[in-house]
Amino acid sequence: MIDAPVIAEIPIEEFLEQFRDPVLRTGLVQVAVSGLLAALVVGISRARGLALERELGVALVRGFVQIVAMGSIVGLLLTVELVWSGVILLGMMVGATLISKDRGAGLPGVVRVSFLAIAFGSGLVIVTMTAAGAIEASVRNLVPVGSMIIANAMQINSLALDRFRGEIRSNRATIEAELALGAPPSAVISRHVETGVRASLIPVIDSLKSLGWVWIPGIMAGMILAGENPIYAALYQFVIMAMIFGAGGLTSMTSSLLIGSHVFTDAEQLKEVGDEESE
Structure with a gap:
């Protein structure tokens, strides 16, 4: 019973530690640059009247949020049982x-x-x-x-x-x-x-x-x-x-x-x- 709180805290600490890593700054800069390239495609779609800008924009934002969410909880996933x-x-x-x-x-x-x-x-x-x-x-x-x-x-x-x-x-x-x-x-x-x-x-x-x-x-x-x-x-x-x-x-x-x-x-x-x- 004494060890239970410690075991429960480990995944939370690992989760929070991911957001303190300095490499995230580099990653955010790279995301910004790639985002500009993606925005260029959306802009061309709008200019040519392809009517894909909404779907492209939603897909980009959704994909970014989902992949970051998955990446942030990978550490937690590694602590759970195989089942x-x-x-x-x-x-x-x-x-x-x-x-x-x-x-x-x-x-x-x-x-x-x-x-x-x-x-x-x-x-x-x-x-x-x-x-x-x-x-x-x-x-x-x-x-x-x-x-x-x-x-x-x-x-x-x-x-x-x-x-x-x-x-x-x-x-x-x-x-x-x-x-x-x-x-x-x-x-x-x-x-x-x-x-x-x-x-x-x-x-x-x-x-x-x-x-x-x-x-x-x-x-x-x-x-x-x-x-x-x-x-x-x-x-x-x-x-x-x-x-x-x-x-x-x-x-x-x-x-x-x-x-x-x-x-x-x-x-x-x-x-x-x-x-x-x-x-």
Whole structure:
């Protein structure tokens, strides 16, 4: 009982100590410079009438606040039990769902489908690679590596939903005509599902093609700077990219297949796809 207050105070002290580090001044200057470059993009967007300045501005501010908040509590996360890693990653999956579902606004069941797809795709990869030893079973490793996998699954899910919604809207008349001729919904929708999956995987496929040639990813660069064997750093970076590809592919395929089954009524008619989320 005597030691309990001391144990409780340690994380708070570690948390406050982060804000006293002189290196934060350098970081704030760097943030200001990068912020000016970002503001330039927002200004160009406004000048050209792209109507993206609000979304860009909100994304920048939101991203800054969220990443600083995460960085400030990393020290606290390192003091909690391993079981909390699952809770934290689950919370990230929920957040990823709420962000990703906006790209599929108007599609029936988009929230449920997005969560199931992201949880299945990223969760399976995280569990499998942790069991294989590629991700160390500790909060220090599970949370940051897991967050990368979840974030990329979210982005790929967003691309798949956006492309699938576009396919449905652009080809509605053709789809309804094929249904009227007696074609089964699964056959009618299959090529649109495939188009969404292919489109969503283009960025990660291009990243794999350029890996080590056009760019050296951050994890590999960080490991080399930390003194790791460059060959091992390269191997581990490939493992990370393969995990991202695996999680993204599973997420995209699951999402597209599930959402494809939600766009038809029990009478095998195509549902309306509006601008708002439909459950």
